[in-house]
Amino acid sequence: MNQSAVRRVNTSVTLRTLAVSAGPVTLAELAEQTGLSRRTIELILDSLVEAGWVSELDRVPTSGYAGRPARRYELRAEHALLAAVCITTSDVSAVIADVRGRIVGRAHRPLRSYQDPQATLDDAAALVLEALDDAGGSTERLRAGGVASGGAIDDDGVVRRLVYTTRWEGVDLPGQLKQRILVPWFADNDTNLGALAERWRGVAGDHDNVVWAILGNRSGLGILIRGAVHRGLEGAAGEIVEARSIPTGSIENRPVAWLTSPEPAERRVALGRFDAARAGDATALAEVDEFVENIALILTTLSWTIAPSLIVLGGGLEDAADVLLPRVRAALRDARAPAVELRATSLGRDAPLVGAVKLALDRMDTELFGPLTPST
Numbered sequence: 001m002n003q004s005a006v007r008r009v010n011t012s013v014t015l016r017t018l019a020v021s022a023g024p025v026t027l028a029e030l031a032e033q034t035g036l037s038r039r040t041i042e043l044i045l046d047s048l049v050e051a052g053w054v055s056e057l058d059r060v061p062t063s064g065y066a067g068r069p070a071r072r073y074e075l076r077a078e079h080a081l082l083a084a085v086c087i088t089t090s091d092v093s094a095v096i097a098d099v100r101g102r103i104v105g106r107a108h109r110p111l112r113s114y115q116d117p118q119a120t121l122d123d124a125a126a127l128v129l130e131a132l133d134d135a136g137g138s139t140e141r142l143r144a145g146g147v148a149s150g151g152a153i154d155d156d157g158v159v160r161r162l163v164y165t166t167r168w169e170g171v172d173l174p175g176q177l178k179q180r181i182l183v184p185w186f187a188d189n190d191t192n193l194g195a196l197a198e199r200w201r202g203v204a205g206d207h208d209n210v211v212w213a214i215l216g217n218r219s220g221l222g223i224l225i226r227g228a229v230h231r232g233l234e235g236a237a238g239e240i241v242e243a244r245s246i247p248t249g250s251i252e253n254r255p256v257a258w259l260t261s262p263e264p265a266e267r268r269v270a271l272g273r274f275d276a277a278r279a280g281d282a283t284a285l286a287e288v289d290e291f292v293e294n295i296a297l298i299l300t301t302l303s304w305t306i307a308p309s310l311i312v313l314g315g316g317l318e319d320a321a322d323v324l325l326p327r328v329r330a331a332l333r334d335a336r337a338p339a340v341e342l343r344a345t346s347l348g349r350d351a352p353l354v355g356a357v358k359l360a361l362d363r364m365d366t367e368l369f370g371p372l373t374p375s376t
Contacts (some may be wrong), residue, residue, distance in 0.1 A: 008043075010036055012370025015053060018075040019100065019369065024057050026070040045073055046228045052079045078104065080368055081137045083128045083145035083181070084356035086190060087364035088262035089114045094127040095350075096135040096142075097357045097366055101201065103110045103350075105135025117171050125180035139181065144364045147173045147187035150220070152235040152242075157187030160234040163241050186356075189237055191315075192229045193355025194345070195222030200313050200358045205312040210353070211238075211302060214315030215295050216257035217266065218246035223306060246298060256284075256291045257339030259316040267316060274320040288323060295324070296331035297301045303337045 013034045019024060027045070048054035055076050059069035059343035077098035086093045089111075107130035113119050124147070132142065151162035157174040173187035180262045188196075195212035198204040204212075204224075212222035221238035223230040230237050240246050251257045258270035258275075276284035278349060299311060321344035329342055345351055366372065 009371055010034075010040060010049070011044050012372075014041060015048065015075070015369050018054060018073065019077075021075070023074040024074045026072050028070060030073065032235065042153075045086065049073075052076060059170060070129060075100070076364050077102065078137070079141070080143045081132070081135065081141045082357055082360045082364075083142060083183075083362065084148070084353045085124045085128060085145065085177075086352045086356065087111075087114075087120060088150070088190075090262040092120070092124050092127055093353060094124065094131040095357070096128075096131045096137055097354050099361065100336065100356055101354070101361065103353075103357075105131040105133070105137065107131040107134060115165060115167050115221060117168050117176075121173075121176045121180065125177060128181055133210070139183075142181070142183050142369060144184045144186070144360040145177060145181065146193070146358075146360040147177060147185060148190040148193045148352035148356045149173060150190055150218075152239050153187055153189050153192075153231075154235045155231060157185070161236070161239070161242070163239075166341065184360075184364065186359050188229065188231070188356075188359055189220070189222065189235060190352040190355075191220040191222035192223065192231065193353075193359060194314050194347075194351040195224045195312070195355070196229055196358050197347055197351045197353075198314070199224060199227060201354055202312070202345055202351065202358065203312055203343045204312055207308075207341075209306075209308045210310045211306060211308045212312045212314050212345070213299070213302075213317075214260050215248070215313070215317065216260035218260045218262070218315060219252070219298075220315075221302070221370035223308075225306075238331040240298070246301065247294065248298065249289055251294045252288060254291065257288045259319055261316070267319075270316075271319060274323050277323055288327070292324065292327040292331055295328050296335060299328065299332060299342075300335045300337045300342075303332070303340045307338060307339060310341045312343050312345050314347070314351050316349070318344040318346075318348060 018031050031041050055074050057072040077100040080099050082097050084095050091110045093108045095103045097103050107127045152160045159168045159171045162168045168348040174185035177185040204210045208227045219241045241248050255269050256273045258266035273284050277288045
């Protein structure tokens with residue numbers, strides 16, 4: 001490589017080392033971790049400080065050490081910002097995150113008309129700007145965005161199929177958002193992004209083959225195989241709501257199944273039914289048993305087909321995890337299903353948004369942090 005390429009690789013190694021560090025790092029520690037000379041590190045850090053990527057912190061004397069305190073550096077994660085948007089049939093949420101994935105701004109609003117994709121995407125773009133304002137950021141610092149949405153979404157972010165409506169079919173989500181906010185955009189199904197988020201920041205960090213499941217008023221599966229999202233042909237993988245042989249719709253109008261509804265009023269009704277079940281109400285317990293039977297039937301099929309090592313219940317099911325998890329586990333044992341582990345999401349309704357941040361980070365990795373090297 002020529003000197004310019006070497007400098008770029010060395011800068012990338014330094015920046016990535018700072019990005020994964022839990023706190024400030026000294027010059028000596030950076031030299032040891034990167035394998036670069038102190039002088040090379042000094043020159044790179046000077047350029048990163050000047051560019052706004054890195055802060056040099058005040059020197060702190062070490063107890064019992066008479067020499068000059070070490071120089072300490074820290075990544076300014078907020079130097080570059082990423083947007084994430086989650087679109088449901090009734091509302092849209094947006095967050096702004098720094099390059100470590102920490103959410104620093106939020107916004108939310110009901111949709112004017114989900115059946116009008118252009119109006120919905122206008123709402124989504126306006127909400128990103130609101131979230132940016134909440135974060136104290138600016139469009140100049142925004143580097144990319146990710147979109148979580150329902151339906152079968154292909155590798156390019158184009159909606160191929162969406163249950164109950166054809167109005168979204170063929171909509172290029174990244175292309176449409178880029179027309180409104182001029183940064184690179186990426187899109188995927190909300191359950192796929194829930195699975196991605198769970199492995200990154202949730203309860204699935206110790207598993208490679210994971211399914212993130214939302215079952216009830218809404219149904220869908222996000223599938224990770226060897227840690228990567230499995231979309232299948234035109235993004236159809238996991239869109240079980242379209243599979244007539246799987247009884248996803250048989251309980252969608254039951255009050256207990258409204259845990260996964262995008263409508264707050266319906267979710268409140270569902271939570272009330274689970275409160276009644278906890279109190280021993282026979283009718284509510286019967287409703288829960290019917291719901292559990294439906295969930296177990298779907299998960300048994302899933303455990304013999306995809307056979308993940310972990311299934312995560314999300315999309316609102318986590319709000320009744322204390323009632324659902326033991327009953328679904330027992331039902332799966334009774335069905336003699338494979339011993340797939342079952343957990344509830346720890347990310348709540350943020351899971352698709354966190355996954356959209358991760359999607360944007362992964363797609364923009366080299367643009368943000370420079371070229372990958374064998375050690376990274």
